Amino acid sequence: MAAEIKVDCTGQTCPVPLVETRKALRQAQTGDIIEVTGTHPSSKREIPMAVKAMGLELVSIEEADGTWKIRIRK
Amino acid sequence: MADKATIILHSGDLDKVYSAFIIGNGALAMGMEVSIFCTFWGLQRFKKGALDKGPLSKMNMLGLGRWMVKKKMKQANVAPLEKMLQDFKELGGKILACDMTMDVMGIKKEDLREDVISEYCSVGTYVSEARDSKITLFI
Numbered sequence: 001m002a003a004e005i006k007v008d009c010t011g012q013t014c015p016v017p018l019v020e021t022r023k024a025l026r027q028a029q030t031g032d033i034i035e036v037t038g039t040h041p042s043s044k045r046e047i048p049m050a051v052k053a054m055g056l057e058l059v060s061i062e063e064a065d066g067t068w069k070i071r072i073r074k
Numbered sequence: 075m076a077d078k079a080t081i082i083l084h085s086g087d088l089d090k091v092y093s094a095f096i097i098g099n100g101a102l103a104m105g106m107e108v109s110i111f112c113t114f115w116g117l118q119r120f121k122k123g124a125l126d127k128g129p130l131s132k133m134n135m136l137g138l139g140r141w142m143v144k145k146k147m148k149q150a151n152v153a154p155l156e157k158m159l160q161d162f163k164e165l166g167g168k169i170l171a172c173d174m175t176m177d178v179m180g181i182k183k184e185d186l187r188e189d190v191i192s193e194y195c196s197v198g199t200y201v202s203e204a205r206d207s208k209i210t211l212f213i
Contacts, residue, residue: 011151012151012153013150013151013152013153014096014100015096015099015100015103015158016153018099018100018103018104019099019100019102019103019161019165021103022102022103022104022105022165023161023164023165026165049104050103050104050105053104053105054104054105
């Protein structure tokens with residue numbers, strides 16, 4: 001059963017959202033979903049770049065009222 | 075094998091140490107292997123209790139500029155250097171200490187934070203890592 005891991009980076013700035021995403025991904029098992037929430041604008045673009053570089057699956061990106069949510073499958 | 079980034083940290087200035095760790099942590103987060111080679115003033119920051127004690131590279135103004143930048147960084151919620159170092163280590167980054175600097179500056183291993191230093195080495199180790207690196211920087 002795949003787990004769902006939530007990472008809250010609200011209010012955090014460079015490079016914390018990227019680093020916290022990576023920390024969560026390292027601990028996750030293959031198939032797990034990692035959901036990262038944040039407000040730092042560049043990280044919304046850069047977390048997907050990291051996901052692509054590591055060959056993982058970007059499930060979705062949403063944004064509402066300046067808060068984005070990125071879902072990744074390991 | 076993962077792509078590699080190799081950074082020489084020659085400066086001990088607060089802002090430049092930040093640059094090294096932000097780039098290093100970013101590269102680790104994006105799946106690269108990262109080594110930071112610490113030499114001269116950069117190695118001074120790895121003495122016990124010295125990590126965030128460097129001056130600003132510009133407009134230090136006897137510490138006033140440094141104080142203002144630290145205050146601004148806190149307001150902007152920038153992570154402290156100590157957290158960046160812990161994240162760097164947690165993501166598998168390596169800190170390498172230049173042994174020639176230790177001789178020149180009279181720094182002993184016990185003066186340094188041996189818990190975070192992976193290796194004591196010199197230029198040959200840097201070159202052999204850098205020649206396989208996609209990114210190499212001198213800060």
